[in-house]
Amino acid sequence: MLRLTKRAEYGLTALVHLVDHSGETVSARKISEHYSLPHRLVGEALKDLCRAGFLHSERGPAGGYQLARQPGSLTVGEAVAALEGAPEGTDCEAKALVGLGYGPLGDLNVESKCLIRSPLHKIQEDIWRQFERTTIQELASPEFTLLRNERGTLQPLQTSA
Amino acid sequence: MLRLTKRAEYGLTALVHLVDHSGETVSARKISEHYSLPHRLVGEALKDLCRAGFLHSERGPAGGYQLARQPGSLTVGEAVAALEGAPEGTDCEAKALVGLGYGPLGDLNVESKCLIRSPLHKIQEDIWRQFERTTIQELASPEFTLLRNERGTLQPLQTSA
DNA sequence: CTTAATTGGCACCCGATTGGTGCTAATAGA
DNA sequence: TCTATTAGCACCAATCGGGTGCCAATTAAG
Ligand code: SF4
Ligand code: SF4
Numbered sequence: 001m002l003r004l005t006k007r008a009e010y011g012l013t014a015l016v017h018l019v020d021h022s023g024e025t026v027s028a029r030k031i032s033e034h035y036s037l038p039h040r041l042v043g044e045a046l047k048d049l050c051r052a053g054f055l056h057s058e059r060g061p062a063g064g065y066q067l068a069r070q071p072g073s074l075t076v077g078e079a080v081a082a083l084e085g086a087p088e089g090t091d092c093e094a095k096a097l098v099g100l101g102y103g104p105l106g107d108l109n110v111e112s113k114c115l116i117r118s119p120l121h122k123i124q125e126d127i128w129r130q131f132e133r134t135t136i137q138e139l140a141s142p143e144f145t146l147l148r149n150e151r152g153t154l155q156p157l158q159t160s161a
Numbered sequence: 162m163l164r165l166t167k168r169a170e171y172g173l174t175a176l177v178h179l180v181d182h183s184g185e186t187v188s189a190r191k192i193s194e195h196y197s198l199p200h201r202l203v204g205e206a207l208k209d210l211c212r213a214g215f216l217h218s219e220r221g222p223a224g225g226y227q228l229a230r231q232p233g234s235l236t237v238g239e240a241v242a243a244l245e246g247a248p249e250g251t252d253c254e255a256k257a258l259v260g261l262g263y264g265p266l267g268d269l270n271v272e273s274k275c276l277i278r279s280p281l282h283k284i285q286e287d288i289w290r291q292f293e294r295t296t297i298q299e300l301a302s303p304e305f306t307l308l309r310n311e312r313g314t315l316q317p318l319q320t321s322a
Numbered sequence: 323c324t325t326a327a328t329t330g331g332c333a334c335c336c337g338a339t340t341g342g343t344g345c346t347a348a349t350a351g352a
Numbered sequence: 353t354c355t356a357t358t359a360g361c362a363c364c365a366a367t368c369g370g371g372t373g374c375c376a377a378t379t380a381a382g
Contacts, residue, residue, distance in 0.1 A: 002241070002288065004163055004281055006341060012280040027357065041342065047359065060350030061356040076284065080163070119173040119300045120165055123237065126295070127163065127288050134287070139280045167370060188328065202371065208330065221379025222327040 004080065010037055011045035011083040012076070012139065018055070019071045019140040027064035045083055052082035076139065077131035086128075165241065171198055172206035172244040173237065173300065179216070180232045180301040188225035206244055213243035237300065238292035247289075 004012075014031050028046050032039030046065050050057045054074055055065045067074075077086075165173075175192050189207050193200030207226050211218045215235055216226045228235075238247075 002163070002165055002245070002285075004284065005339090009281040012284075016280050029357080038342065040344095043358075044342090050358085057358060058350090059348070059356090059358045062351065063349080063357045065358090076280075084163075118170075119177050119237075119297075120170040122300065123165065123173075123292075123295075126291055130287055130291065131284075134284075136280075139283060166368095190328080199371065201373095204329075205331095205371095211329085218329060219379085220327090220329045220377070223380060224328045224378080226329090 005084045006041065007045050007048070008080050008083040010042045011049055012079060012136070013037070014042060014046055014065075015049065015054070015067075015071075015074070015079060015136045016140045018065065018067050019136055022067060022071070025058055025062070025064040025066050030064070048083050049079065052078070054079065054082065071137040071140065072135050074136050075132050076134045076136065077128060079136065080131060166245045167202065168206050168209070169241050169244040171203045172210055173240060173297070174198070175203060175207055175226075176210065176215075176228075176232075176235070176240060176297045177301040179226065179228050180297055183228060183232075186219055186223070186225040186227050191225070209244050210240065213239070215240065215243065232298040232301065233296050235297050236293050237295045237297060238289060240297065241292060 013035055014028075017031050017034065018026060028043035029039050031037070031046075032042040046055065046057075049055045050065065054067070054069055056068045057063070057065050080086075174196055175189075178192050178195065179187060189204040190200050192198070192207075193203040207216065207218075210216045211226065215228070215230055217229045218224070218226050241247075
């Protein structure tokens with residue numbers, strides 16, 4: 001129920017690992033052994049991410065992968081879409097308005113103009129919007145989330161205890 | 162990929178329908194016919210919601226279901242958990258802190274203290290947190306979302322166009 | 323009392339999805 | 353040459369999920 005595929009999980013794990021080892025060239029085997037994952041599947045996920053242009057690959061011994069984009073600009077949504085496909089084209093009038101620049105981008109509540117009243121549809125939209133505004137940088141280093149919310153209502157936990 | 166089950170979809174649809182027909186007793190057949198859904202599955206979903214105590218049921222002809230709770234206090238998380246099960250017990254130290262009252266409830270960013278660095282886990286948590294703070298009232302009447310965000314950064318879309 | 327329409331509960335089937343592997347080619351360092 | 357890697361794709365087996373069958377219990381209507 002409501003879970004990402006293993007392929008997506010492995011891909012995101014690999015991405016986080018590559019963020020943490022920025023600059024290095026890491027092979028699929030290294031990553032799979034580090035997290036005790038089936039190395040062939042990790043390889044498949046990395047291939048997907050490479051095909052999508054998120055990684056540089058190098059063959060041969062001492063080959064492997066590197067990040068090809070800034071981790072702060074690569075969103076979870078893009079990664080998941082590359083790994084297991086984006087949800088079917090959910091285009092409606094409300095969404096078109098966003099694309100045309102009406103209303104503030106990012107955090108606007110599209111639901112207020114939702115036309116087809118399918119609760120499932122709205123929820124899918126909610127999830128996907130969250131994916132598209134979450135970067136793998138935030139995934140790897142949660143402290144970056146605070147930056148994104150500088151204008152929001154979120155407050156860091158008090159560690160005084 | 163990353164989708165709710167049909168059972169959850171039908172259940173949420175039925176809940177929204179019951180919100181819109183508050184006070185009435187609506188049968189599974191009526192709902193299924195209204196939305197062109199397989200009526201047996203809608204029935205199964207309604208049974209789940211009834212077992213969870215979210216609905217009152219009445220048998221016999223002219224029987225059916227009614228909401229047993231205020232739609233503004235019944236969250237999507239509760240409904241989905243009853244319909245297709247909650248995610249496995251994701252309890253960690255960071256979450257325990259929330260339960261003990263450290264930090265503001267609701268919108269705090271638990272990730273800043275996340276111990277096990279599994280990106281999948283964080284994402285599941287993100288989604289589930291959103292579920293738990295979304296009520297079926299908001300699902301049925303999006304304008305209620307504005308109320309919830311009165312202190313937030315969200316702005317309603319300009320309908321001037 | 324009989325009938326019909328509903329909820330309640332559960333088992334079962336079948337098709338789709340998915341986790342995982344096999345196999346082969348291309349690349350490149352030692 | 354040998355080996356370790358990526359690239360690509362097909363394929364299998366197990367699980368999951370949508371949907372149905374079946375029957376009992378309940379209750380309104382005739
Ligand atoms: S959920 Fe509503 S607002 Fe969002 S794309 Fe679908 S119809 Fe449009
Ligand atoms: S995602 Fe992190 S903070 Fe949330 S429950 Fe899991 S370990 Fe705890």
